[in-house]
Amino acid sequence: MSDIEMSTAGTVAHTSSPMADAPGIPKLAIVVVTYKRQQLLAKLFDSFCTLTRTPWRIVIVDNEHSAETESMVADFARRTDGLWGVDAATPDAEGGVTRVVYAPQTDNLGGAGGFSAGVRRAWELGASWFWVMDDDVMVMPEGIERLEPWTHDHQVIQGSRLDSDGGAFYWQYRFIVSLGIPNPIAPAAFGPEGYRTMNTLCFEGGLFSRDVVAKIGLPDPRFFIYWDDTVYGYLASKVCEPIVVSDIILARTRDIPNWDIAGVRQLNGTSDMNRYHIMRNRGYMMKYFRAHGDYNRLLFGLGTAATFAKEIIRLLMVNRESLKTGVPSLIRGMRDARKIYRDATWEPMPPLGS
Incomplete structure (x- = not known):
């Protein structure tokens, strides 16, 4: 996650992507990293079941290796079988057809290590796209169909989010590389195009292609937590043009203590x-x-x-x-x-x- 989290008050004026009724993203793997937050994970699972487009795989990286989480994932897999059918549209590289893949870790690898392990697992299965997120969010039902049109011309896409209070969440999408800090005054408005270019990334809803992973490698687990997604987005900007779009794809579900700055932005605890x-x-x-x-x-x-x-x-x-x-x-x-x-x-x- 970026160095400073900020939000804007009020409601979101959603700008629809073109071709909103297009089919889903091919061989899309959702990668979730969780650790000791089963109640929040349950909310995320519920939101997955409302998706209007079916993901190819959902990889759950369990940094706790918890029996409770494993049971939750098994129950969730049975729910998705009922919603989406028992067999996936295409087998994975290992011949499997199960959409929900449980990936327990022997140690707590942190967010950085968890996303590295999750992207690696999805890569091994043959995923073409990786949509990554923590366990403290929920997806919008139209999340995949809102992202899909942007994948035609871009390889890294960051969707917009709602904060836990339902207001718009402003994320610092420009990074001042020479200083190694996010740009705190990057314009929030997207303009008529509905997107802005960026040189960073957030693993809270970031979407990137297999081609990008092939060129820059897996997320670096050595970070453990913090700056891992920032640097991954910086590396991605060396091989493509990442964008942040106005379409709302996630809502945060965890309330974090913060300090409001002029009623517009906030510094989180x-x-x-x-x-x-x-x-x-x-x-x-x-x-x-x-x-x-x-x-x-x-x-x-x-x-x-x-x-x-x-x-x-x-x-x-x-x-x-x-x-x-x-x-x-x-x-x-x-x-x-x-x-x-x-x-x-x-x-x-x-x-x-x-």
């Missing part, structure tokens, strides 16, 4: 674990930028200082009770980022080929 990874993972970000010739030590250092300052503001305004533990977490993350800077053995995620 977070945890010490997140704070640590926000700073530590700038080390991995720097490595990728340097590998692509986009690293400027001075400017990136300014971006790191700005990120640290923003987290201090977040602590003061949203999570004041965590101030004593939050600041040390930020400092520890910065120290570990320096270790990554100096790691001469580091290599980027390899492309997968066709």
